[in-house]
Amino acid sequence: MTSTDSPLSAPSTSPGDDAEPATKVRVRGLNAWFGTHQVLHEVSMDIPERQVTAVIGPSGCGKSTFIRCINRMHELVPGARMEGSIQLDGEDVYRERVDPVLLRRRVGMVFQKPNPFPSMSIRDNVLSGMRLTRRAIGAHGNAIVESALRQAALWDEVKDKLNEPGTSLSGGQQQRLCIARTLAVEPDVVLMDEPCSALDPIATARIEDLLHELRRHYTIIIVTHNLQQATRVSDRTGFFFTGELVEYDATDKLFTSPSDRRTEDYITGKFG
Incomplete structure (x- = not known):
């Protein structure tokens, strides 16, 4: 495998608008540990492509570990x-x-927390992901930066200050810069671990609006403690509890008629 090869074969052709979405990520029998402590127990889940899947549940239930297993950050x-x-x-x-x-x-x-590289300009922050993953940039750097920032709905706000530090931006802008950095390498799947938890309501609304646009091109999995956010942005939702996937269904159905009492107790605020 050369350094420019994709690690896996090319994705399948996208289905038509009326077809059921193809499965992008298929998880079967996932167990995960930190040392001797088991944090995930036999999780199986099919993530459809070009949709937003929310992962909800109380703190410590394995949500973040689940998504980190998908791109091998857990290891x-x-x-x-x-x-x-x-x-x-x-x-x-x-x-x-x-x-x-x-x-x-x-x-x-x-x-969860915006993490632009403090020693880099806005422009170099966007391109840093490509350098880290050994992607050739060449003469296309400016076009890549503009495209990624436009996708992250940030271009108009920063186009005249690309050489300023990424840390000079507001918290919400920094998070959109981190999204642009992720999109610059043209991923198929975007994992988001509580991306709005450190943001104010206005910045959160900008990120949520952005998700509605990004789902047209990317498969998105978002961990969130905000149940209202899950209902606003996701197509499907999985409820985790004590390391188990208790229930996984269309978001509307899970929140209006859950099939498991534990799901109902969580979404109605009886625990969490």
């Missing part, structure tokens, strides 16, 4: 391990010849 923690199968476009992301760095090019991550 970066000393003592962490997993068992089971995770497939991207039908191919196992944990098979031996998959380069985790190149996998993370296809499965990007946006973290």
